[in-house]
Amino acid sequence: MPTFSVCAHKLKHFDIKAKALMETYLKKLDINISDYTFAANYIWLSNTSGFYTIIHNSFCLFAMAGGELFMLLPPLGKKDDFYDAIMECFRIMNANNSSRYFAKIDYVSEKMLEDFVNDLEQGTIIYEAMQDFVIERKLVDYLYKSDNLIELRGNAYHTKRNEINKFKKAYPNFYIELLNPNNHTNDIMLLFHKWVQDRIKYMPKEEAELFLEGIYQEQHAIKRMLANFYELELIGIVLFIDNELKGFTVGERINYNTASVIIEKTDFEILGCAQFLFREFCKILKETYNSIYINVGDDMGFENLKKVKMSYRPDQLIPKYTIYQK
Numbered sequence: 001m002p003t004f005s006v007c008a009h010k011l012k013h014f015d016i017k018a019k020a021l022m023e024t025y026l027k028k029l030d031i032n033i034s035d036y037t038f039a040a041n042y043i044w045l046s047n048t049s050g051f052y053t054i055i056h057n058s059f060c061l062f063a064m065a066g067g068e069l070f071m072l073l074p075p076l077g078k079k080d081d082f083y084d085a086i087m088e089c090f091r092i093m094n095a096n097n098s099s100r101y102f103a104k105i106d107y108v109s110e111k112m113l114e115d116f117v118n119d120l121e122q123g124t125i126i127y128e129a130m131q132d133f134v135i136e137r138k139l140v141d142y143l144y145k146s147d148n149l150i151e152l153r154g155n156a157y158h159t160k161r162n163e164i165n166k167f168k169k170a171y172p173n174f175y176i177e178l179l180n181p182n183n184h185t186n187d188i189m190l191l192f193h194k195w196v197q198d199r200i201k202y203m204p205k206e207e208a209e210l211f212l213e214g215i216y217q218e219q220h221a222i223k224r225m226l227a228n229f230y231e232l233e234l235i236g237i238v239l240f241i242d243n244e245l246k247g248f249t250v251g252e253r254i255n256y257n258t259a260s261v262i263i264e265k266t267d268f269e270i271l272g273c274a275q276f277l278f279r280e281f282c283k284i285l286k287e288t289y290n291s292i293y294i295n296v297g298d299d300m301g302f303e304n305l306k307k308v309k310m311s312y313r314p315d316q317l318i319p320k321y322t323i324y325q326k
């Protein structure tokens with residue numbers, strides 16, 4: 001389904017050719033949430049059909065699952081057009097979907113909501129119209145100062161420093177390379193499969209079922225990321241020990257002062273490997289993009305992942321919201 005029409009709007013297939021257009025709208029917003037990049041959405045849409053169109057001077061990104069439309073991001077445009085674009089997007093989703101229940105807008109930034117609410121307070125008609133909607137706070141992005149992740153100073157990072165030092169002593173034959181999908185794809189996928197098997201062993205049973213549901217999607221996302229690595233303008237590194245790949249990580253620039261880590265996987269059996277790889281990649285992100293901050297995304301609702309991300313002492317927790325219809 002390359003394109004289709006709803007409510008006189010032509011929704012185009014969200015492919016690599018949409019990158020330049022979407023990024024012109026993203027640059028105007030200057031939001032440092034990890035979901036607000038072309039690559040982050042393109043990669044994770046590997047198993048879901050994505051569509052986009054321009055509504056009220058805003059870039060509107062939809063996804064379709066099981067024939068039902070929803071939005072992966074709020075309309076990307078000027079504040080003055082936000083309300084009209086949202087209302088039209090819900091009209092499109094309602095016209096296509098079997099139920100109003102399926103229509104929603106994910107990953108709405110707090111800044112966009114604050115601007116929107118301020119506008120609502122100025123107009124009674126708009127405020128009354130919004131009584132039909134529910135705004136729900138969802139996950140948070142973890143944002144860190146780059147220098148803190150690189151230097152690991154003070155008692156708060158004592159354990160991280162020890163883990164890295166132990167890794168370097170235990171595995172003196174390690175080396176790092178810039179990720180090259182032409183050379184590293186097969187090894188990366190082998191490590192990913194091992195990571196899945198090891199992760200299940202140590203995961204609480206109540207989380208295992210939810211975890212497994214997302215693995216198939218993540219596998220395809222990694223494949224799509226590697227297949228389009230250079231077109232997406234990504235950067236990554238791989239870690240070898242005795243010529244065997246034991247870790248990889250990939251990231252990108254979000255805005256002028258923030259970079260992100262999209263994905264990181266390491267061999268669970270190599271103690272200190274994850275801490276070492278993460279710090280080395282933070283160095284490269286800062287050197288490449290001159291980034292003051294590094295965003296490592298959200299914790300997907302996993303308590304263990306939350307503990308790990310909190311252990312690095314985030315500078316900010318950036319909330320993300322979803323807008324539903326009542």
